Amino acid sequence: MHRRPKILLAALLGPALLLGTACGAGTTGAGTGTEAAPAAVAPERFRHPGVLVGGAQLAAVRRHVEAGEEPWTSAYEAMGESEYAALDYTPHPARTVACASNAGTDACVAEREDAIAAYTHALMWSVSGKAAHAAKAVEIMDAWSKTVKEHTRDDADLQTAWSGSSWARAAEIVHAGYPAWRGPAVQRFKWMLRKAYLPAVTARVPDYNGNWELAMTDAAIGMAVFLEDRTVFEDAVRRYRARVPAYFYLSSDGALPKPPPGGTIDTADELATYWFGQRTYADGLGQETCRNFMHIGYSLAATAHIAETAWHQGLDLYREEAERIGAALEFHARYQLGATAPKWLCGGKVERTMGPDVEVALNHLEGRMGMKLPETAKLAVSQRPGGTDDLFVAWETLTHASNPTPA
Template sequence: MSARRSGVRKLLTLAALLPIGLSLAAVPAPAAPAAFTHPGVLVSRAQLDFIRTEVNSGAQPWKSAYEQMMGSPYASLSRTAKPRSVVECGSYSNPNLGCTDEREDAIAAYTDALAWYLTQDDRYAKKSIELMDAWSATITGHTNSNAPLQTGWAGASWSRAAELVKSTYGDWPGAGRFATMLREVYLPKIIGGSTSNGNWELVMMEAAVGISVFLDDRAGYDSAMSRYRNRVAAYVYLSTDGALPKTVPGSGLNTRDQIVRYWQGQSTFLTGLTQETCRDFVHTGYGIASIADVAETSRIQGQDLYGTDVGERLRQALGFQSKYQLGAAVPGTLCGGKLTLGLGPVTEVGFDALHTRLGIAMTNTQTLTENQRPAGTNNLFVAWQTLTHAANPH
């Protein structure tokens, strides 16, 4: 029997064992392009050129977003990297042995890469390279309970930085070593996914997709995209899913009670609700950000997911969370009538794709997005998305 037929049979057998109302997400078809587009992680060359034109003309909101980025410590040309051989991150980054340093150096490398392209001042490209070289010469691994999440956070920013620099500035002497770091230190830690809260696997797959683009790794890309598609379907609920949310194959969520516990005790499922809405909006925002970021990279690489269930789940998740972040009354049937807000600077990419490019009306998301401009960084993996994606038509 072929591996493909064997895998399908296993899924069908598992699905048959599920109680009525539970559904597994389907394993998507391969998605990697025959040849990757570069630059192609989160931002394309056309998008970058649009940003540069708007910034140079002094147009808003790009001018203020650019000034915000350039005025941040992440853009400082005097920044000194703080690499460690082993980054140790426990729960909630306690202990924090290199966790913050790694994430922030990775964001700085991406910030400098953007600054290079927008200013054409090669000091910024060289600073980005300096930060990447410092870490690729030093790091050998991540450890403790938050290691997969930390690797995803940092890997998402490293891949954006490296992709921009290599594609628009050129190869540098340490580029091969940096690629080896991503391939041997980062990718193995994240490519297998996670059964923790959904934002973990989503950012891990965001990093894996970005790294795979940079490495021209079609197998890694397909593996990461398959896990991403399954996790998105299991992270945002749509009424068409049935009585209960979808589950990820191998999650161990086999009963209604198990699913309700995993969804933070929420037993009434509403379109746009996420698996972490009743936990807090901060972590929900992480998940939404990664859903949008991967969809954007996929679009650049030739497969537009916005017209699939991914786009619909993203649209509904943005609208649902935005409504309550803006102050709508919380019904007693939602999280016991109490929400912990704090969605963060995570709406620009999805809003741009769905509203600017596809023309979908998203009133609550639009209000929240415009109120939050310019969106800065969450100091983890989201950075400067008003600058890169506000009203960007490309």
């Protein structure tokens, strides 16, 4: 989307907010688009598997499940009972995936579900050792890499973010340890990611709701690791460093939230409109808090996914924003669990629709860093075993609950 002059802000945000078309733009700025961001450092040698979940974590999951320990055993059983884990699962690839705002063709749902199914079978294979699951993951990935050519219409960037993140996780696990998936089939899958997904998830889209760009960056950094592309990896890190501080507020930011990076929204009134009418800002508040907690959950999950993948590659993005992420987790967990919203917050009404989105961040901040996040821990326990949102979050109780294993 092209940069729009400020005079068109109301016209842009009106339909965008109603339709849910939202995202942000990546720049080299640390918040305003003009500040210099810390240098992005891609590894000289990528670690595999290392997209969202690492080899040590997968080994820990296997030990927990074999020992019948909780919550991992219940999480594994729930995953195995889902339709995504069925060995007779049939993929439905499409040449063109056309997704309009809050609508689209059947291919939109099929693509997201097939990508989650591939990731599910990759995890099933990793835990159970049954090669049939690896073969099914390969079947699904091969079907799409032979078929899909393009994503079109308004939600192309978001669609490729959701499905692309799952594709990268599935491919990473399978390719790292399943010798039957090699050669031309893998190269075709990599070509698919480069041509049908990366252009969309690396697009510059300023002034949209931040959950878009965070999801796009989640997919981009995952693909970067699988493709061993240092340039894409470093661009994803720069976008994370610019977008996260503009999405989750801390009082140290000043009286107003940081503007969306690279965009046109920067006055108090414009920011209030962008933050869904909110004019009082407190530590942990999110740009979409007063929209609904579902989109906040997407953003918390995507933020953690990006940082977790970077951490597995030797770059600690968590530490850079630990205070901000922790504040956002605790703020929203408290209200998701039922605390009464004060009048200053969204007019006293919040939409408690957060999904299974906190396990990854909780595991690192509490398990690795020793931070105390009591509300977040309570929420995670209440949601276990966390399943999938059918978009891009899947089985994170299994992979990340109390799993602070080193990279």
